[in-house]
Amino acid sequence: MTTQHAITVLGHDRPGIIAETTGVLADLGLNLEDSTMTRLRGHFAMTLVCAGDVPAEEVRRALTPLTADGSLTVTVREIAPEQAPTTEGTSWVLTVHGGDRPGIVSAVVGEVAAVGGNITDLTTRLAGELYLLVAEIDLPADTDVEGVDAAIQAAATALGVGATLRPVEADEL
Amino acid sequence: MSGPDGSDSPDDELVSGWTEASLRVEGRVLEVVRAPRPVLSTLGEVVDPSAPATVQLAADLVATMRVSPGCVGLAAPQVGVSARVFCVDVSAHPKTRTQHGTFVLCNAEVVEASRNEKAREGCMSVPDFTGDVKRATRVVVRGQLPGTGQEVVISTDAFEARALQHEIDHCSGLLFLDRAAGAHAIHPRKTYL
Numbered sequence: 001m002t003t004q005h006a007i008t009v010l011g012h013d014r015p016g017i018i019a020e021t022t023g024v025l026a027d028l029g030l031n032l033e034d035s036t037m038t039r040l041r042g043h044f045a046m047t048l049v050c051a052g053d054v055p056a057e058e059v060r061r062a063l064t065p066l067t068a069d070g071s072l073t074v075t076v077r078e079i080a081p082e083q084a085p086t087t088e089g090t091s092w093v094l095t096v097h098g099g100d101r102p103g104i105v106s107a108v109v110g111e112v113a114a115v116g117g118n119i120t121d122l123t124t125r126l127a128g129e130l131y132l133l134v135a136e137i138d139l140p141a142d143t144d145v146e147g148v149d150a151a152i153q154a155a156a157t158a159l160g161v162g163a164t165l166r167p168v169e170a171d172e173l
Numbered sequence: 174m175s176g177p178d179g180s181d182s183p184d185d186e187l188v189s190g191w192t193e194a195s196l197r198v199e200g201r202v203l204e205v206v207r208a209p210r211p212v213l214s215t216l217g218e219v220v221d222p223s224a225p226a227t228v229q230l231a232a233d234l235v236a237t238m239r240v241s242p243g244c245v246g247l248a249a250p251q252v253g254v255s256a257r258v259f260c261v262d263v264s265a266h267p268k269t270r271t272q273h274g275t276f277v278l279c280n281a282e283v284v285e286a287s288r289n290e291k292a293r294e295g296c297m298s299v300p301d302f303t304g305d306v307k308r309a310t311r312v313v314v315r316g317q318l319p320g321t322g323q324e325v326v327i328s329t330d331a332f333e334a335r336a337l338q339h340e341i342d343h344c345s346g347l348l349f350l351d352r353a354a355g356a357h358a359i360h361p362r363k364t365y366l
Binding site for chain 2: 038086
C-alpha cells in the first residue's frame with residue numbers, strides 16, 4: 001500500500017510558497033491528493049495529503065529550505081489511509097454571525113456535537129467587530145433537527161449572536 | 174405551460190408539444206462517461222439537426238436520460254459524443270416553474286440571461302463532487318429541433334433555465350467545475366449508505 005503523508009505549512013505569507021512546496025513534492029515523486037490553503041489573519045496556512053513511497057524524514061529534509069529564514073513552519077507526518085465515511089444522515093449549513101466575544105464557536109458547535117452531528121467543513125472569520133462562522137454539518141438520520149436548531153438558537157441568543165441552519169441541497173443536472 | 178412573462182410564444186408551444194416519438198427512431202441507452210474523459214472538456218461540434226446521426230443521437234439522449242434516476246438533462250459529450258446536442262426534462266422537479274416537458278435542442282445558445290442566483294449543482298459526469306454555481310434564473314435560448322431542424326427561441330426561468338445553461342455548457346466542453354464560485358465552492362459529495 002502506498003504511504004500517505006500529512007503535511008502542514010504555516011507562517012508568513014508571500015508569493016511562491018505553494019509553488020516551492022509542491023515543486024519539492026513533485027521532485028520526490030509524491031502525488032498531491034487533497035489539499036486546502038487559506039490565509040488566517042494574514043498568515044499562510046496550508047494542509048495537504050500526498051501519497052508516495054518516500055520516508056517522512058526524507059520529505060521533511062527536502063522541505064527544510066522553506067523553513068530556513070524562520071518565517072514558515074513545516075510538519076510532515078505519515079498517516080494511515082482513511083475510508084471515505086458514509087452517512088445515513090442529512091447535510092446542513094450552519095451560519096452564525098454577530099458581535100465578537102469569546103466562546104461563540106464552542107457554545108454553538110457543542111450543540112451539534114451533543115446530538116452526534118459531525119462537522120465536515122468549517123470557516124470562522126473575524127472582521128472588525130463582526131464574528132462569522134460557517135460550517136457544513138452531517139446530522140444522524142434519527143436527529144430531531146428542530147430540536148437541534150432550537151438548541152443552537154438558544155446558545156446563540158445567550159451570546160447575542162444569530163444562527164441559521166439550512167439544508168444542503170444539490171440539484172442533479 | 175406559459176412562459177416566465179405569463180405569455181407563450183409559438184416557439185414555446187412548439188417545443189412544449191415536442192416528443193421523442195417525432196424522431197421515428199428507437200433510442201438506445203448509452204453509457205454516461207465521467208470526468209476526466211477528454212470529450213467532456215472538448216468544444217462540441219456544430220451538428221446538422223436533420224442528419225440521421227443527429228436524430229439517432231437525440232433519441233439516444235432521451236432514452237438514456239429516462240433510465241437514469243433523477244436525471245433532468247443529458248448532453249452529447251456525456252455519452253461520449255462531441256456534438257452540440259442535449260435533452261432536458263425538468264417537469265418532475267420541485268424547483269421547476271416554467272417548463273417545456275421533454276425536448277432536444279441542437280446547436281443551442283443562450284441569447285439573453287438575467288437575474289443570477291447561486292445554487293449547488295451535481296452532475297452524473299462528476300459524481301464525486303457538487304459545486305456552487307451562479308447562473309441566470311431567466312434565459313432566452315435559441316436552438317434547432319432535431320429532425321425538422323426548425324429554429325426555435327424559447328424563454329424560461331428557475332430550474333429549467335439552470336438546466337439549459339448546464340447542458341449548453343456541456344456542449345461547449347464546460348463542466349460546473351469550470352464555473353466554481355470560488356476556491357471553496359466545490360464540495361466532496363457525501364457517500365450515502
